[in-house]
Amino acid sequence: MVCKNLLNKNLVSASQTAEESVLKYSVIKLKNFSFSYDGQRKILDNLSLEIKQGERILILGPSGCGKSSLTLCLNGIIPQLIDGKIEGVLKLEDMDIMHTPISILSQHIGIVFQDPESQFCMLKVEDELAFGLENLMFEREIIKEKIIDSLRKVNLLPYQNWQLNRLSGGMNQRVAIASLLALDQEILVFDEPTSNLDPTGTRKVSDVIRKLPKSKTLLIIEHKLDKFMDIFDKILLLDGMGRQIVFDKVENILLKFQSQMQQMGVWIPHIPKFFYKLRENNINFKKFPLNKEDAKKIIDRNHKDRQKIIEILKKEVSKEIREMPDAANNFTTDSSIGYPIIKVENLYYKFRQSEGFVLENINFSLNKGDFLGIVGHNGSGKTTLAKLLINLYKARPPAKIEIYNPSRQERKAAAKNEILDFTGFVFQNPEHQFVEDTVYEEITYGLKIKYSDEDLINIKAERILKIMGLENFKETNPFSLSQGQKRKLSVASILVMGSEIIILDEPTFGLDYITTINLMNLLTELNRKGKTIIIITHDMNVIFKYTNKVLALKNGRCVFIGGTLKLLNNKEIIKSCSLAIPSLCELYKEVGDFAIL
Amino acid sequence: MILQFFEYLDRDSILHKINPVVKLLLILTLMVIITFIYDPYTPIIFSIIAIIQITVLGKIPIKAIFKMILPLTFILIGITITSIISYDIGTEKAPQIILAWKFIQISKSSITFGLTIGFRMFCFLLYSLLFVVSTDPTDFILSLIIQLRLSPKIGFGTLAGYRFVPILNTEYQNIYDAHKIRGVKERSRPIAKIKRAKKYTVPLMLSATRKAQRVAIAMDSKCFYAYPKRTYLRDIKIRKIDIIYIILFTALCMAIFAILIKFNILNWGYRSLR
Numbered sequence: 001m002v003c004k005n006l007l008n009k010n011l012v013s014a015s016q017t018a019e020e021s022v023l024k025y026s027v028i029k030l031k032n033f034s035f036s037y038d039g040q041r042k043i044l045d046n047l048s049l050e051i052k053q054g055e056r057i058l059i060l061g062p063s064g065c066g067k068s069s070l071t072l073c074l075n076g077i078i079p080q081l082i083d084g085k086i087e088g089v090l091k092l093e094d095m096d097i098m099h100t101p102i103s104i105l106s107q108h109i110g111i112v113f114q115d116p117e118s119q120f121c122m123l124k125v126e127d128e129l130a131f132g133l134e135n136l137m138f139e140r141e142i143i144k145e146k147i148i149d150s151l152r153k154v155n156l157l158p159y160q161n162w163q164l165n166r167l168s169g170g171m172n173q174r175v176a177i178a179s180l181l182a183l184d185q186e187i188l189v190f191d192e193p194t195s196n197l198d199p200t201g202t203r204k205v206s207d208v209i210r211k212l213p214k215s216k217t218l219l220i221i222e223h224k225l226d227k228f229m230d231i232f233d234k235i236l237l238l239d240g241m242g243r244q245i246v247f248d249k250v251e252n253i254l255l256k257f258q259s260q261m262q263q264m265g266v267w268i269p270h271i272p273k274f275f276y277k278l279r280e281n282n283i284n285f286k287k288f289p290l291n292k293e294d295a296k297k298i299i300d301r302n303h304k305d306r307q308k309i310i311e312i313l314k315k316e317v318s319k320e321i322r323e324m325p326d327a328a329n330n331f332t333t334d335s336s337i338g339y340p341i342i343k344v345e346n347l348y349y350k351f352r353q354s355e356g357f358v359l360e361n362i363n364f365s366l367n368k369g370d371f372l373g374i375v376g377h378n379g380s381g382k383t384t385l386a387k388l389l390i391n392l393y394k395a396r397p398p399a400k401i402e403i404y405n406p407s408r409q410e411r412k413a414a415a416k417n418e419i420l421d422f423t424g425f426v427f428q429n430p431e432h433q434f435v436e437d438t439v440y441e442e443i444t445y446g447l448k449i450k451y452s453d454e455d456l457i458n459i460k461a462e463r464i465l466k467i468m469g470l471e472n473f474k475e476t477n478p479f480s481l482s483q484g485q486k487r488k489l490s491v492a493s494i495l496v497m498g499s500e501i502i503i504l505d506e507p508t509f510g511l512d513y514i515t516t517i518n519l520m521n522l523l524t525e526l527n528r529k530g531k532t533i534i535i536i537t538h539d540m541n542v543i544f545k546y547t548n549k550v551l552a553l554k555n556g557r558c559v560f561i562g563g564t565l566k567l568l569n570n571k572e573i574i575k576s577c578s579l580a581i582p583s584l585c586e587l588y589k590e591v592g593d594f595a596i597l
Numbered sequence: 598m599i600l601q602f603f604e605y606l607d608r609d610s611i612l613h614k615i616n617p618v619v620k621l622l623l624i625l626t627l628m629v630i631i632t633f634i635y636d637p638y639t640p641i642i643f644s645i646i647a648i649i650q651i652t653v654l655g656k657i658p659i660k661a662i663f664k665m666i667l668p669l670t671f672i673l674i675g676i677t678i679t680s681i682i683s684y685d686i687g688t689e690k691a692p693q694i695i696l697a698w699k700f701i702q703i704s705k706s707s708i709t710f711g712l713t714i715g716f717r718m719f720c721f722l723l724y725s726l727l728f729v730v731s732t733d734p735t736d737f738i739l740s741l742i743i744q745l746r747l748s749p750k751i752g753f754g755t756l757a758g759y760r761f762v763p764i765l766n767t768e769y770q771n772i773y774d775a776h777k778i779r780g781v782k783e784r785s786r787p788i789a790k791i792k793r794a795k796k797y798t799v800p801l802m803l804s805a806t807r808k809a810q811r812v813a814i815a816m817d818s819k820c821f822y823a824y825p826k827r828t829y830l831r832d833i834k835i836r837k838i839d840i841i842y843i844i845l846f847t848a849l850c851m852a853i854f855a856i857l858i859k860f861n862i863l864n865w866g867y868r869s870l871r
Binding site for chain 2: 119121134428446
């Protein structure tokens with residue numbers, strides 16, 4: 001009997017070690033791996049690391065550090081499809097990426113790309129899922145089973161027969177994940193899967209990623225980490241030149257490299273950032289929390305320093321929230337006080353007679369010096385509303401949209417064709433608004449229409465170039481700038497006009513930490529000087545930190561208009577519009593003793 | 598152009614079930630034959646047959662057809678009038694002049710000619726519409742690949758490109774708006790217009806190229822051409838219903854031609870006008 005028990009125990013432990021040894025098997029090996037497109041400037045420089053099966057890796061680095069190139073190297077697209085020079089070794093499950101065909105590598109590694117629109121080649125959900133399986137010669141019946149199975153895993157089974165273009169961005173990303181699950185590859189790579197998505201989409205996609213089977217190895221590139229951070233085992237940190245700074249456990253990196261990450265412009269989630277701050281204040285913990293729940297537990301357990309922690313937390317929270325009274329109070333000397341400069345009444349709008357309303361019953365007004373954030377899910381009508389304000393789309397009566405020129409004395413709404421004279425609009429895609437062949441001409445384009453004095457134009461252009469850090473690119477073609485620089489240029493070319501009202505559509509999209517902070521600080525500065533600013537964004541951190549008013553849209557209806565601080569405490573709206581409040585605020589609400597501010 | 602005016606309407610009907618290649622080949626053959634017929638009556642009769650097919654076999658309301666055709670009828674009327682005027686009376690042996698005004702001379706034959714061209718276009722439009730509204734684009738491409746042995750590379754590439762048509766359209770509108778905001782004025786002079794168009798093209802081309810590359814990468818990372826052959830989720834083949842459709846449609850056409858010839862209505866070839 002005893003013998004049998006012992007034997008059993010031995011068997012169990014033997015199978016356990018066997019399991020462990022399987023888990024420890026390296027699926028990706030890089031040794032002195034470098035890559036460059038032209039053989040000169042290295043995109044990735046001397047990476048050496050091993051990734052084991054089942055590990056969940058976060059790849060971090062400033063924009064342009066070669067993260068996306070690394071993912072394309074993993075399945076051989078680089079160098080087999082896209083030319084480039086490779087040094088060192090990269091092995092995927094012991095297959096060399098230089099010599100194994102992409103179609104074989106792809107059976108082991110799948111990628112979800114950033115742009116939901118351009119990663120599909122079929123029109124319908126089920127066809128897209130079938131595409132990979134058809135390539136691998138699965139039988140029709142098996143394909144059908146696998147489609148249903150993988151759609152169920154991402155909660156999209158009811159949409160099996162839908163056209164892809166009728167799904168939202170978040171759903172598209174889930175379809176992309178499902179199409180990889182159907183292929184059952186062991187390694188899954190996500191290249192900024194949520195960066196194009198609204199808060200709801202982000203949450204749903206991150207939920208799906210979180211629930212992926214433990215046996216899959218995950219490599220994720222992501223900026224929006226507040227909802228994600230705790231799922232990772234390790235971080236690969238790259239610097240701006242594509243060099244490997246460190247590859248280590250998440251906690252170690254957050255402890256040792258936080259200031260370096262911040263300097264490079266890498267986003268750091270709020271909660272780890274806050275606990276790092278606590279450490280600086282000599283409050284130590286055994287475990288480094290990565291999500292709100294853990295953080296709460298740690299704070300609750302630490303009775304000794306609780307008061308101090310909450311004090312620091314309060315200070316940090318207040319940094320994330322703009323404390324500013326109503327805009328009008330700041331301009332007591334201004335004659336326009338008390339008068340709105342944007343007045344929207346009874347606004348209903350549809351694109352075609354036969355279609356439903358895109359916007360319904362919108363009423364609001366803005367004062368000079370307001371900093372308004374427009375939020376809402378993708379397709380809720382945010383951009384349409386902004387375009388209606390500047391008369392790009394024309395509202396029909398009885399809708400009333402009145403815009404007043406703040407620099408004029410008389411209280412008379414500006415004529416429709418005059419609105420653009422004092423209003424600037426920055427488009428979502430910077431490339432769309434480039435009209436000239438060099439950065440300098442691009443900046444001066446509008447100025448030349450408005451002014452005839454050459455010197456004045458030069459002075460204004462030079463100043464904005466300097467502020468935006470574009471002075472070294474004067475003669476560059478706008479289209480050959482980097483993504484961040486393009487964004488800066490598009491904003492600069494509008495700001496230089498000195499418009500009284502500035503509307504920005506997703507201005508922080510795709511920007512790294514430093515550029516975002518610089519841009520938002522510049523806007524705040526302009527706002528202090530009395531400019532009215534309207535910003536459309538999904539980034540709730542930006543909303544709470546910089547705006548003083550929020551307009552929330554849901555399916556074309558305005559569900560909230562009012563002070564940003566009021567929104568912070570309005571749980572219903574936050575929930576029904578699937579908005580998110582910054583995680584530090586959430587933490588403060590739970591551990592703090594009183595309601596926020 | 599047809600893609601912009603006509604769109605696929607999903608229905609569960611006989612016309613939708615017929616193999617796209619079968620439909621396409623029948624329609625093309627009919628179109629070629631009609632091209633050689635120079636009387637307005639034949640295209641009118643075949644237009645009516647097209648409408649009956651779309652409404653009865655395709656279960657698409659007649660209202661929807663007219664909605665799609667209406668914007669194009671003005672072009673048709675224009676084509677008819679120009680054809681009437683541009684018809685060269687000089688080649689006729691004994692022209693019956695109906696109207697003569699300055700250098701314009703209109704004979705009975707020129708009217709026949711104009712109406713023939715007009716109704717022929719109308720007939721072609723209706724058959725294109727029949728094809729587009731009742732053919733799932735994916736089925737169409739797949740049947741080109743399976744039945745006509747089109748290379749999957751081209752086939753799936755076309756499908757991926759087809760997805761971008763509406764996307765690029767929106768993008769064009771955005772660029773147009775963005776330029777307007779920058780203070781770009783609409784110019785009426787042709788040279789200025791061409792210069793403007795160039796400015797639109799650069800960002801559009803850039804975005805299209807980028808999208809195309811991304812799709813190519815996405816397709817390759819889903820094991821495209823892992824094997825020389827592939828399987829298909831959709832079961833697209835020539836079925837009994839297709840054979841029946843081919844037989845019935847051909848028989849109907851033959852019968853109509855026979856009757857038209859018997860009553861001497863059908864005119865074969867351009868010379869028959871004189």
